[in-house]
Amino acid sequence: MKILLLFHHLRYPDDSGGQRSREVAEALSAKGHEVVAFVPNVDPLTAKREFSGLGALWKRCGRGTAYEEFRYWVPGTARKGIFGRFIYGMAASAVAMLFATVRRNDFDWVAVCSHPLPISFSAFPCVLFGNARLLVEIRDVPADVAVERGLIKRDGFVYGFYKRVERFLVRRADHVIAYTFGMAQYVGLGGESSREFSVIPIGVDRRYKETRRMKGFGGIVRVCFFGTLGKxxxxxSVLLAFKELQSYGVPAQFDIYGSGENESFLREEAAKMGLPVNFCGAVPRSKVTQLCSSYDFAVYPVCGGPALSASLGNKFFDYLAARVPMIVVGSDSEAGRIVREYKVGFSVDSSQALASQLAQYYQNGEEGDALVDTGDNFERILLEFDKEKLLSRWCSVVEDRCE
Incomplete structure (x- = not known):
């Protein structure tokens, strides 16, 4: 089959951020399908550009890949304020729609993400005027998260308009893949809906075999976080926990890997409270697992509301690959449920509870690892969320529906 991927990014292991787009392209190509990836030339996370100028609207590129990769030029970035995001989305949509129109009869499937919506709708020339089927992947639910963070109002025009357009896209799709069941519910699937959809998380790369180094860091509890420092x-709550941990007399260290618009605020708060926090900057995705494996715990904060709690992001699976016990801040979340079910960490709902758990871990000395009874549990969860198996299921979605 011939498959067009109109995703909003495509990253390689030495880039920062999620790799799902490239992994899907590689998995489909390995199955013998002809894959074309048509993506912007600027990464929405890092603002890194593959090429500059208007010498061509799009260029064939790629790093020795088994699929065709085109990068198209867009102005602005997806993270430079509302105006910058608007320009980015509209320009990307226009160029992607032009490409889809020119090659409207070339594909059997067109795959898009549900966000950003302008790029998603650029698939319609192939769907309406060609013979392509539409697959929509739900990787996040930004409008609902924005409401929970107080950025927009649920009863406002922006939210209402966004959700109507989003649900139209989902209804028009021939199939929908969501990272979690909770995310699918936010776009009107599940429950009373009879629409068929698939839940296929990001998954864990089980090729990383290095054994996690256990305790023995000079009597210091070391905790890490990897991710974007945004809204x-x-x-x-993690900073407050480390402040409270000082009252227990527990030596601790919190290393933050990442960057973003909220970084300066976090630096000021940490300095104001006199906390042992190190801001280590963003690192390539290929180094995350190795770095993470040297810590006592990795923290995954998903408190704030049901939309955010429904997510299972890249770092959740990076932590699992590193086999490091996880602290999920937000017990009533998909991540919290999984961590408790497989006993690979613990979940909390407050800074006080987090500080208490870390203090207990430290005070139990060499027996502290009993608090997170990992044992063979990591092997069980790694097998359940094996990335190779999940990507094979992703490929089966399009293959089974063309028989």
Missing amino acids: VLDLS
């Missing part, structure tokens, strides 16, 4: 994942 979505809130580290405030």
